[in-house]
Every structure is written in structure tokens, then in C-alpha cells.
Amino acid sequence: MPLTEPYDDHLPPEGRAAAARDTGEVGGPAGSDEAVTPADGGVEAATDAAGPVGDAAPEPEPVLPEPVRQRIVTLTAAVLPGLPADEVPVPLRRVAKFAPNRRARLGAPAIAAQLTADPLFRQRVSARVLTDAGDLGAAVVEGTAPAAADPVEVAALAYLARPRGWRDLIEASGAAVRAEADSAVVAELVREAEQRATRAEHDRAVARVEAEKLRDELARVREELGQQREEARQLARTLRETQARERRANELLATERGRAARVTADSEAELRRVRARLAEAEAVAGAARSSAKEARSVDDARLWLLLETISQASVGLRRELALDPVDTLPADFVAEAFADQPGTAAGAATRARDTDDPARLDQLLALPRAHLVVDGYNVTKRGFGEMSLEQQRKRLITGLGGIAAQTGDEVTVVFDGAERIPGLPPTPRGVRVLFSRKGETADDLIRRLVRAEPPGRPVVVISSDREVADGVRRHGAYPLGADSLLRRLARS
Secondary structure, eight states, X not given: OOTTHHHHTTSOHHHHHHHHHHHTOOSOSTTOSSOOOOTTSSSHHHHHHHOXXXXXXXXOOOOOOHHHHHHHHHXXXXXXXXXXXXXXXXXXXXXXXXXXXXXXXXXXXXXXXXXXXXXXXXXXXXXXXXXXHTHHHHHHHXXXXXXXXXXXXXXXXXXXHOOTTHHHHHHHHHHHHHHHHHXXXXXXXXXXXXXXXXXXXXXXXXXXXXXXXXXXXXXXXXXXXXXHHHHXXXXXXHHHHHHHHHHHHHHHHHHXXXXXXXXXXXXXXXXXXXXXXXXXXXXXXXXXXXXXXXXXXXXXXXXXXXXXXXXXXHHHHHHHHTOOOOSOOHHHHHHHHHHHSSSOHHHHHHHHHOTTOHHHHHHHXXXXXXXXXXXXXXXXXXXXXXXXXXXXXXXXXXXXXHHHHHHOOEEEEEEOOSSOOSSXXXXXXXXXXXXXXXXXXXXXXXXXXXXXXXXXXOEEEEOOOHHHHHHHHTTTOEEEOHHHHHHHHHHO
């Protein structure tokens, strides 16, 4: 069955005639008096495209040079979307929907296989390609190609149209392509040879320059060698002179050693005399120590007498005030006071030690000359974080002013900030407002404030930051949580 049979029913009469020419059916339809001839009126096109005429075996497809094959696929892919849907073979209908840049690249195997297996499809493609090619396509159909034409383009058109002698055109194109490749190889070899010659000339010039440099270096080394030889002669002369001086110095050294021996003997005699005087001085010092001990005994007696007088005065004062001896201490009264309150004494002690207990804060602020240091934003963001920063600062500073007025203690509040922030309320009496400098945090400033205080002064630091609490505790301060101050402010 001919390869074009599935398409014959959809073709007009001239299409069926073309199909008959491509498949080798040289005569017209049965009962027709007119015969259909091949494309150029010759038999070669029909036999090449469709197979055997009579008993002759079909000639195999020629081996196409790679540029010719790519050009054939490109031309076919370009006209493929323009063919009617019923004229596009089923394997290529999906390829026809690809984008132009993907059609020739991804559909190349399917297009090449269809051009080889489907002569009718090839004829339809060649008709459109020859029309687009214009005069060049007409010249290829006639079997003659312009000498100035691209051999790859001529071979691609000849493969699709298959005029008389199309195999020769393809072979000529392959020879031209190979000749161009050989010419390119020869040109590349010539260019590489020229480059090697240029590099060799450059290397020779560099070698000459290096040789000149080496000659100059050799001359300089010889000159330095002569200078070093002269220096060696001078050093030998200096060495001989030094050895002579050394012999004279050894003689002088022997003389000085004799003198030193005599001086040593004199020094030893003087040392013995000094030791005798030291023994006498130690005896005098022992006597002085004995006298000092007796004087110390007198001072101790006077001190004992003073203490005894103070003791007798305290006894007289106790008798005058009629103070009877007591069996309990102040700590016992504190324990009884906790026992009278609801809850156990252990629970009360635990609350007193709680870092968020306002009662503990009151106890510390009641100490003489206490100093309250507050981590500002740590307290405000925990107590009234819904407010703006300005409102937080104003509320905290106002509350601390009340505490300073009630206790008379020194109060310092520290905020993070490289400079003083505008919009602050007037600072109450007894309250100091500080902002950390650039490159320093409020925590660092708080630690500096604690370290600046003298040992023994009660310093209370309000911050819920564990690192701050641990740091100030090491310097003797009392760290309390932010909730203790917030409760104290709420109570005020």
C-alpha cells in the first residue's frame, strides 16, 4: 500500500496527481487518457521519492550533512503551523502547536522521520518552502542553482523538492560544507601558527632582555665580590690588631686581679669589724624592745582602766534608767509578730524574701541613706506597655517622685537612649533621670551606678532582667523585680 493512501481521499484532483507522482504512479487514474508526469518531467524524482519503478529497488536516503539536516528541519518547522489541520500528520500535530523557538529544537526527530516516511507530507512542505524561497526555489526545481547561493540552503530545498539530480546537489552541498570546514581548520591552524610565531618572537625578546639583566647582575656581583675581598683583608688586619690588644688586656687583667685580691682581703677585714658593730647594735635593740614592752604594758593598763570606767558608767546608766534584764531579743519580737498574723511563720518569711514583694521594698527603703536605682523601660513595659513611651516615662517618673517625697531616699531612673529625649516632664525633687550614652545600654549604666556607691550603703535595684540582678548582687546591691515597684506605686 503506498504511504500516501490515508491522505488521498482529502485531496483535490491536482493533489491526488501530485501524490501519484510522488509514489511512483506515473499514469493517471484508471480510464483516464492523460498521464501525470513527475515534477520536472523526468523519472528520477518519482523513483527517488516513492520507491521502485517496475522491479528496481528504492535508493536509500542520502546521508545529509548536519547543517543541511538542521536547515531542512527548520524550514519544515516554520511552515508546519500554516498547513491545514487535516494535512498535518498525526505525529506532528502536537509539534505544530509548539512555540517557534521550541518547534525545530524539540520536534526535530519527529519531523525528520515524517519527511522520510511520508512523501506526500514532504511534497506539501516543499510546495510552501519553494514558494517562500522565490527565485532560488524555482532554480532548484529546474535543477540549476546559482553559484552565489548558500549550498546548505540549496541542498535543503533540493531534498524537499527532489528535482532531477537532487542527490548531486546534496553531495555538492556536503562537499562545500566540508570544504568550508577544512578552510576554517586551515585558517585556524594558520592563525595558531602565527600566534606561536608571535609568542616565540616575544619569548626571544624577553630572553634577550633577561640576558641583559643577567649580564648586569653578573657585573654587579663581581663588583660586590671585589668589595667583599677588600673588606676581608681589612677584617684580617683588624683581627691581628685586636689579638694584640687582647694580649695587652690579659696582662692588665692579671695586674688588676692582684689588686682585687688585695682589696678583697681588706674588705673581709672591714666586714668582720662591721659584724662586730652589728652585734653591739642588736644588743642595744633588744634592750630597746624590752623598754617598749614595758611601755606597752603601761598603755594596756591605761586602756583597761578606761574600758572598766565605761563599763561602770553603763552599769550606772542602766541602774538610773531602771532597765531590768530581758530574756528575749529583737529578733524574737519579730518572730512573734509574724506568728500572730494569718499563715505560718515560714510563709511570712518567704514573702519577705520574694523579689516582687512591696513589703521587702519598703524594708530596704527604710534603711538610712538608701539609694533606689530603677531600670526604666523594664518596669514601664511590664506595667503599662500599652501606653506610648512618652506616657510610660511620665507615669513612672511621677510615681518615683512620690516615693522620694515619702522616704527621703535618693532615686535614680535609667532609660536606654543615646541622648536626652525631648518632651520629658519636670523632674520631681529627689529623682534623677539618666539616659545611656551611645554604645552603652541602660544595664551597663545601672552597673556603673552600683559600682560607684561606697561599700555598706544600701542600694536597691529594680529590674526583672536576671543578668542585671546577678551583676548588681555581686557588687553588694539588693535586686528586686519590677512587680515589687509596680505594686508599691499602685498602693501609693
